Amino acid sequence: MGTIKDVILAPGNGSFFYDDQAAIRAGAVHAGFPYLGSPLTSGFTTIRMPSRSLSIGLVLSDDLIVWGDMMSVQYSGAGGRDPVFRLDTIEALTRSVVIPRLLAADVSNFLDACDRVLSYHEGKRLPLAIEYGVSQALLRAAAHLARTTPTEVICSEFSLPVPDRPVPIYAQSGDSRENNVDKMILKAVDILPHGLINSREKFGVSGETFREFVKWVAKRTQEIGEPGYHPILHFDVYGWIGLEIGMDAAKIADFIARVADDVPGYRLHIECPADFGSTDAQVHEYAKIVALLDASGTEARVVVDEQCNTLADIHLFAKAKAAHLVQIKMPDVGAVADTARAVLVCKENGVGAYVGGSCTETDLSTRAAVHVAVATQADMMLAKPGMGVDEGISIVGNEQSRLLSVLKYRRSQNSIRNTSAASA
CATH class of the missing domain: 3.30.390.10 (Enolase-like, N-terminal domain)
Structure with a gap:
């Protein structure tokens, strides 16, 4: 005890x-x-x-x-x-x-x-x-x-196998978008840049400012990235597609598909394209958007955040296929055990699991998040805390690297012990 x-x-x-x-x-x-x-x-x-x-x-x-x-x-x-x-x-x-x-x-x-x-x-x-x-x-x-x-x-x-693979890391830019995008590219982050598209000024009339930014990010990965570097492009638009284009699922899906066409060859994630005001409405309308995008054959994927907070919410979205990926925003989910359960729910329903969180977190909560994400083999995890990029990449990346090294060492020691026992 x-x-x-x-x-x-x-x-x-x-x-x-x-x-x-x-x-x-x-x-x-x-x-x-x-x-x-x-x-x-x-x-x-x-x-x-x-x-x-x-x-x-x-x-x-x-x-x-x-x-x-x-x-x-x-x-x-x-x-x-x-x-x-x-x-x-x-x-x-x-x-x-x-x-x-x-x-x-x-x-x-x-x-x-x-x-x-x-x-x-x-x-x-x-x-x-x-x-x-x-x-x-x-x-x-x-x-x-x-x-x-x-x-x-x-x-x-949770009766899971001990993992031996890293979880892809996703970094967020904050308001210093251009400089932080360059940092992410130079550090070869798996998924980038978030973009913090949280105002009409950043989204632009009919979304043109946002579309130009997406094209710039893709171009920048080719200009300063190492040969062969090809990240996933992930943008959080804080509901501004719906606010600017209209709250119609077909119009939202069409806009997302056109953004994907702007960056051919890149996997595009669009987080929170619209906020329909309640969990039930969000599930219903996001399921329509997902179905429309899937039918179009685009490389664009929808990520849900707003109105999908608790484990119960995540169950609803995953079962309804109301997102391609769910952000499991850990402080909103509550107990870290529920984050583990949420990842497994997403996997059971064929939906991507993104172990996220917030820039307001601490180094301590972040390290716990890494262990949950790696244990459950989530599809991606957020480089957090803060908005400085370097710190989040360092804390998450180094904790994951140390963890995988420990697990590799443990496997090697177990193998030695098993071999010795078999030969005794």
Whole structure:
């Protein structure tokens, strides 16, 4: 039995800012780095707010302390998401509800510990930020007790083979699009560049500004990329195709196909082409868009983000084939065990699984995400946290490289032991 002797909390910072998506869509103007104007989304005191985190440390019976980080995503309160992270509220609930549960838990079994510690409180789920951070700590506790990696814990709990292949990495540019695209290309990122197409100015009348940017990115990969470098092009348009072109599935599919025609030979991902306002509407309309694109034979693929937050949502989209890929935005899903389940649900339904998250996360939550993505062999994972590109690529890429080296070493040692036992 694995027991927790004590629990400690440490307030901290996320790696970017919380942004009021509704105010930005309504035309809020940049004034340097902040935005001018009043926020429109409940919980925001300004349109752009520094992101915060709360670390939770579990003091195990051997005095080792394992950690997890709680936070919410950049566009909190939008698209059906939990409200913006409030440190005082989260800390109070953690102390009153979660810590007593942790002190009574057996943390040697990861899934059982998650179920018990993160069960409903007063008939409702705990805030997803709490689920996310506490489950990271529980995963690390189980790995420590088993003397394995978090990846091996996930594989054991879900009866998965221990992986030997890397998961492709996807980087996001933030607003410094051109410089960051160059960084991504020089570092040969598998999937790029996101683009942060989150305003009418960036999308352009009838989408022409966006289309020119897509063509520039493709051309740039050929100009400065190493010979043979041919990434997937992935752009998040924050619903602007629907906002600018119209909320008709056929028109949206036609626009996406024309963008794909602009960059022949490239696989094109379009994330959040439109936001239809609810999960049910999003499932219904995205299924139409997917079917139309599939029938056209285009290389374009639709990625769902908004209105697809929890594991239950992901079930709906995957079963309805209402996306080619689902972004499993980890802080919105909640417990990291549910991210693993979400990847497996996508695979069972022939839908791509993108283990994502947010620029507002921390190095600690990111490293946990890598273990879940590699264990489940997701189709792609986000280089996070922050908007600096280099840091996210380094944290995710290096954690994955170290992990795969550990697993390779373990396999070699097991092979030696098995050979010695057979010859004895």
